[in-house]
Amino acid sequence: MEVYDLILKNIAKHISLNEAEKNYFCSLLESKILLSKQFLLKENQACHYFCFVNSGTLRAYFLNKDGKESTIMFAMPDWWVTDMHAFEKAKPAMLNIVALEQSKILQLSKSNFELLVKEIPKFERFFRIIFQNAYIREQLRTIQNLSLTAAERYEKFVLKYPAVIQQVPQKQIASYIGVTPEFLSTIRSKRKA
Amino acid sequence: MEVYDLILKNIAKHISLNEAEKNYFCSLLESKILLSKQFLLKENQACHYFCFVNSGTLRAYFLNKDGKESTIMFAMPDWWVTDMHAFEKAKPAMLNIVALEQSKILQLSKSNFELLVKEIPKFERFFRIIFQNAYIREQLRTIQNLSLTAAERYEKFVLKYPAVIQQVPQKQIASYIGVTPEFLSTIRSKRKA
DNA sequence: TCCATTTCTTAATCTACATTAATGGTTTTG
């Protein structure tokens, strides 16, 4: 089944599954296509799914009380994305998640997630590693937010996510590194000079 | 064994162990006492341990090229702490971790960590939950760093870590929320007025 | 207990980045 190729490779990076386990795992997934600008999740909704991106690009962002957006992550193919707090604690979502272009995803529901780790304990290991890496990345972002200037944060972003630079509007990159689009524009013009 | 009470309770929040498993787990731990101002880890060192705080308070911080400190976490009793990137990827530490007062800790080495999850797969589940929660916390911090003013971040800190306020110098709280000690001082004086 | 060191506060000045606004370019969609 072609739709499961990428996710099975993703999992094979950390654990080995036999055919029966692969089939069981795939049977728990729900396939979904998002159109451009369609929302996977909106704030205050319940968040029932942990999602794997097969193709396309999604953006997760927080909207503060003044209407300012802060981009929390860009989810490209081979990435997992959800509002983890809302998913795990069954609380209303804080994040909005929207497709930046037509995107194909695979959804694992909360109940299937729990079933999966119960039935195949190797998946506890898989998600342990996934969350450990997610924690490491978020902590690095905290360090950089606290210790770098806006221009330095932009350089790190360019190095770390070169594919994103091509694919998303600059104003969204600005909202990821924590500056206004106007200021990012001046950062970029000075950079070339 | 009294030294293991707190850590066994910490683990019992998420998984159940029988006596043999408890004994095996405890046999993998190394007890250590840190004096006030003693370092558990310094940047560029190898990071061999994942540490559980039994008593006292530790601080993990990043030192940038200009000598500015950014506090990454305060580790109180019942908390796990390490430089997770250095620990997991066997890379030189980015963080410094220092005791703010005399502190008693239990250390789990990388090799014992790997042994533990292999011998008792329930610990994959335990650490999966620990890292999932750590990721959720770090992501919330990213959201707050991007969307709140310094004064608002201080209010969140006061609500979330009331015990820390009493125990650590204000300049270190300033370096956690990402402002200078001078500016935190003015935030606090306006707050009371 | 005392001196040294560190920490906190206040205030003047400075700067990185925000805001506002105007212009032109680009993408989207009827």
Added chain:
DNA sequence: CAAAACCATTAATGTAGATTAAGAAATGGA
């Protein structure tokens, strides 16, 4: 294919928070 909607750029002005400096208070080691 044209109007609408969105996006990037530039520049003037505004502000949250940094820097510098200096004195007061708290802390800690001999």
